[in-house]
Amino acid sequence: MPGSPLSRRSVLVGGAVLAAAAPALPASAAELRGVGRPARPGRLFTLGVASGEPLPHGVVLWTRLARDPLAEDGLGGMPNQEIKVDWEVATDERFRHVVQRGHVDAAPRSAHSVHVEANGLRPGTEYFYRFRARGEISPVGRTRTAPAPGALGELTMCFASCAHYGEGYFTAYRRMAEDEPGLILHLGDYQYEYAANASKDVREVHGPETVTLANYRQRHAQYKTDPDLQLAHSVAPWLVVFDDHEVENNWADEIPEAKSETQGQAFLQRRRDALQAYYENMPLRRESMPGGINMRLYRRRAWGSLANFHMLDTRQYRDDQAYGDGNKPDGPDLHVPQRTITGIDQEVWLLDGLRDSRARWDVLGQQVWFAQMDHDPGPAKVLPMDAWDGYQASRQRVKAGFDAARNVVVLTGDVHSHWAADIKADFDDPDSRNVAVELTTTSVTSGRDGSETNAGGDKIKAANEHVHFYSARRGYVRTRITPNLVRADYRVLPYVSSAGAPAATAASFVTQDRDPGLHAV
Template identity: 50%
Template sequence: MDISRRRLIGAAGVTGAALGLFSAGLSSGSAWAAPRYEDDPYRLGVASGDPAADGFVLWTRLAPDPLAVDSRGGMPERKVAVEWQVATDERFRHVVRHGRAWAVPELAHSVHAEVHGLRPGREYFYRFRTGGAISPVGRARTAPAPHGHGGWASDVSFAFASCQCWYEGFYTAYRHMANEDLDFVAFLGDYLYEGGVGANAGVRDMRLDPSYQRETYTLAEYRNRYALTKLDADLQAAHAAFAWIVTWDDHEIENNWASDIAQVDKDGFPDDDIAAFRARKARAAQAYYEHQPLRLPQKPRGDRMRLYRRLNFGSALDLHVLDTRSYRDDQVGGDGTKPGYDKERREKSRTMLGAQQERWLLNGAGRSHATWNVLANQTLVSQVDQDPNPDVLSSGLDMWDGYTAARDRLLTGFYQRGVNNPVVITGDIHRSVVSDLRFDFDNPKSPTVGTEFAGTSISSGKDGAAMDKVGRDWMTEGVNPHLKWHNAQRGYTRVRLNHRELRADYRVLPFVTKPDAPVETAASFVVQAGRPGAQQL
């Protein structure tokens, strides 16, 4: 699409402009006054995120050579002005907001442009321009106005996903997701994996620079692993189709990290050097921010990054986005490598969220007037005995089962505060599970407090199956009676809710180790407002 600068900046119908996130004074590089690119600078696509009633944040990263080993993406050490537009129509006849942001080398020439002044509950289109290069068009919806004033107030539709190991499967699920009718996407963690991709990049069958064969540790390595992931056309399509609300889990930094504590030393990096791990976290957090549609409050300060936040969608939904990595106590039992951990995991002082985030969550959910309070959560909340032998204790120590007192405070807090219809959406486990959340999981007659919908992976774990040994163990009669359903195929979960009910459709693919898989709905569940617990349709 070729339009003039005057058309881009001076289009009729512009009601205002916004300043870019970064000013010239925040970069040590001089400005590139007349940029010209040897290749498409938008090869990593466009995205939007964190929708509010009056706008959202727009993202892109200028990278004509996205896999350059130096991680500069083929860009010079100079800042570049990037113009953006938001319109009510896909052909940009009615531009309603425009502005300029600086893409600076210190942040890998990424752009995070926060747009305000839009109407609630509306669909908009956006694009970027730098030099003579115009980006693909993206689409995003604003949230409904508070208390249901404005469009899209009582019906909300979204998908949630997690765990997209690039070298273990193709992202066909995102191609299907992009064709859904959704208001936003919630991504629950493991956007990338820190390990080497293998000599032939796994199922992708590609030869890459040797730097991709080792675990990510430097800023350049993290940046390039994001670039490799975001080059996928199906992932780009899903980002361009909907605003995303993202949080991280462990693999964005390192498997099973907890606060300032690294994984038990299995990767050549010492797990007892807190300073070294905090430096590694700072590099990973910067690369994460550079490649996600996040607002300024989520910009990291060193190794600290506040990802927990709350988004309101009118009177129907409050979405509480959690970070269950940055503030938790260390996993007990040496990440399950040592015996005798049952008493330790039940200690009352143990925390999954940290004291501040726990108060924020419980107090905020308790004050919520929305019909549904949904927690965007990383690891499984529900208790799961993973061994059907009654004489064997087998708990997931990285999940909330390793933090039982924290789970008790969470569920008791919901009940005591009268939280409206709590529902937890969960990633991490590479399988789909539907569960009642009970005060006492060992007592089938214990009251149900809420519902958990755990979703499978996009590609991690390769093809999967409708049922496997883990599923058979978990679903053995009498072992976990609060579990309603299990599936170990790949895919995503679609959620539709209104003031009467919440419905979850599990969308699965028969394979991901080769492209072009079809999609089908494996099961559907509904939760009635005021009646916790899921019923299969």
């Protein structure tokens, strides 16, 4: 799977060049040397490049033109006209061996974003790509197609969640890129809707709270100017799902955080605008293009026969949180069979996919805690309403479906801390069998620097015997998936309040083929 050292160095340098195009985010002169430098540096490609949705014979290539990324109208300082964008894919970073090329029009109605579905590629192959427009050449990105059906092999996959621009520097994305993953998953809260908060922010957030299409476009553009995020997008294909902050905190289907009738009516337009901006700024396929307030984001991507990635959407179809948001005592509403966090159609789709899977590992990329997370070490049970604990009948049906698959690994974000847990057949019986494992990543920046431990995390770990580890530092999770095991390294940064923190591994666990459960390494 790995490419040559020169190829990887080229793309890392290319990521630095992307940063050089961003306003007020200059790269050093040393970073600008190398083969990834655009032939004609300009200011059209200030938001960088990205790829995603790898299939055996194709991948999505993304960019968005913006001369003024922070323009208040969300249109990036671009003219009200279509602009022709050429693209090409090569097997080498110098583009001596181009295998695909074409052009597409970047239009004002989509904020001059570009989604190219490059097809006719070879399975399991590393490629390089770039764009041209109006005499300017984008930085080079590296991507990879999925292996052919039946192939096993190995995969380094990193996943992350919760990146608040104001609350810290995105160093975790840079450290993730330096791990040379073949695939990156983002599990939600890619951007935050909040306006600037002088008491908490260490970086300036531009614009008001995001409510309109212009607001969301501007906010996404500001995030994409970050050099560390650009680097992570340029080194590997991504699979993404959203959680709540891409729209509004704690929303559920058509219900906003504030439950007033006036807010409810306004929320539908807000949701429509947020989903449009999300699609415009992510390397997604046309099948995920929003229609009104709806967006088909749950989907399945195979990595040969090694892994099936079931990317879930636990926001658009869920019933509203029971008993309000936050942590509440266990109650009868949490056990109502009709209440669901996925919606019935998605639940059936997931169960069918697990039953029909022939993959060695079935990986659920999703947003909120799946395992029970009792917040009271005493006899009472206090549970998070926003997680699967608030939809226990729904969780029980999905857990029952795990038995149809060979191995299940649940990936989770949302909670701004690392967690490693076994998923039990019966969480109230510590001796019940394990049916899967859950790997939860901390935030990239949300919550600022964090700490090794805290009182809240200590209480949760004490109350849940199936929990093996937690850390309240910022970071990400690096996994190595092989036919025989999945290894998870919990990567942490000592600080994000300033740039350049090193990354270290706080803990490592493995789960083995046909042996659900986590074992410390």
